[in-house]
Amino acid sequence: MLRHRRAPRRRPRLPRAGEPQVSPAALAPPAFEGVKVVELAQGVAAPYCGMMLAQNGASVTKIEPVGYGDWSRGLGRRVGDYSAEAIVLNRGKRSLALNLKAPEGRDAAFRLVADADVVIENYRPGVTRRLGLDYETVATANPSVVYATVTGFGETGPNRDLPATDTVMQGYTGFMSINRDTEGVPRRLNMLAIDVSTGLYLSQAVSAALYRKAVRGEGVHIRTSLLECAMAFQEARIVAEVFDGAAVKPVGAPVGTFPTADGYLSLNARRDAHFVRLCDIVGHPEWRADPRFASEQQRVAHAADLNALVAPFVAAHPTDWWKEKLSEADILHAKVHDYRELMDDPQVVEMEAIGWAEIEGLGRLPATRLPGLPAASARSAALAHPPRVGEGGRAALAEAGFGEAEIEALGACGAAVYA
Structure with missing residues (x-):
């Protein structure tokens, strides 16, 4: 658990004679080393935030449904427990499959979040309260927790209970209207731009909250939505609509x-x-x-x-x-x-912007470096293994204080799947 005190500083090893000079930041441990994160989330936006924290050194345990796992594992082509999105979103995490409909599964999840520095969840409004995993309940056992909630349309208002995805939000928030084809028809951008930008905004908010927690010992409930993040992402175009009457007016010519x-x-x-x-x-x-x-x-x-x-x-x-x-x-x-x-471009190769990760059963796949990390840390984080459903779950339970008998009992009753 992250405590309200400064961690002891490690003295970086100085380069020997003839070795290239390396900045102290490149030799320091990852910024979030020792931070425990529990990810009660599926899809893309919230798990992208969890991946960002993992790439910065946090220990991230992903809780996903027993059986099929997080539905992002089935986005596009699925091979075993992997899709392209699942490989990227889950790098460096551990997976624990829990049946949250079973009391044993809910109790296990609560013990995990009660021991966490950060909890990330993206259930529809009211679901975590029914499960007993909402912020107010968790904070009674873990007052300094940083608890991040992502919804589709927000937690109030006429659309609060509507399902929301990246495609829905690209249409709803005007993103498609500035991406028209030659016939003038609004088109979806063929990537999960709203989901990814939401994950980036959320990781920034969580990082700021972790600083507050480290300095002041205070937890917080962060609330955001795909709707808010999509609008923030497009703010300049929204302003342009009023400023000069045309969000899609050319910025210049030719x-x-x-x-x-x-x-x-x-x-x-x-x-x-x-x-x-x-x-x-x-x-x-x-x-x-x-x-x-x-x-x-x-x-x-x-x-x-x-x-x-x-x-x-x-x-x-x-x-x-x-x-x-x-x-x-x-x-x-x-x-x-x-x-x-x-991937073969000389500049990309020179910058080592793309590495290659070997994944059992899938072979070598590209892995991009996280911008801003020191080169060595970025290479290591980019090549981190994405778990299969339940992979790493046994270790996550043990670290949260579960005894061997308790772990075996969870598996025997079907409340948990782990490896």
Whole structure:
């Protein structure tokens, strides 16, 4: 349990003669080493927060249903207990499968949360109270607990009991409205952007609460929702809707994704100096004198016209030709990669931004580094093993004070599955 006192500092080993200099932060233990987290959560948003805490050194025990486990294990293709999302969301955690409908399962869960520094839950409003695992009940046994609740639409209001997912929230909060296809139809972004951003916001709130707990010894009940986080994520576009009457108004021109002779190019030449240099590259200096393109604001007002003029020139040359010319002119651009290309990109390789984790039965899979961690810690955390349903559960029970006989009894009555 995290206590209201400073942990003793470890003296980092100094580099020997000839060794590269390493910052003290890179040699220090992970920030959340010793922090116990119990994750009463399924899906993506709340488990993403748990993964962030685990990557920073916390001991995270994931409580999931007996049998199928967390439903995120079935997002997309499932192989055994794994899906792509489950591999990412559960790196570095332990799993304990509990039947929370059984008194023995609920009692076991309560003993775990009573011993935790952090509890993360994302049940619908009222469910944890029925289970006896709500903040008020847990706080009677664990007053300094940091208890984080994530709901879909919030805990009050007409939509409080409605189911909510990333797809629902992309539509409900206007996210699809700023991602329209060529026919003007709002489209879902093909990744779990709302869920992941919610997990990021929640991990920030939990980190701040852990600091408060360490300094002042106080616990707190953090409440947020997919709705609030989705709106915070889009705040600039929401402001733009009122500020200039168009959330999807172009930020500049010529800006956009343009087909090349062999792929696609992301181009941003909105600044005056960049536009002048682009005119030289395409051989049309007279565009500079066109009153429609005389300033950044004028180019925004006539963005469709300008992008239509630029497009045929981009399409006439391969992507690498454009990369060379635009780099020489210091104009913002990027080749539009697919993920296979990205993993082999020299810059990505140099930064070690992607490692490769060996998972039994699945082989080698990519693992991205968590931004902000020292390189060695990030590599280690990224390659941490994601558990199967129940894997690591026996150790989690033992650490919470369960005796061997109690652990065996939980398994024998079907209230728990562990390994």
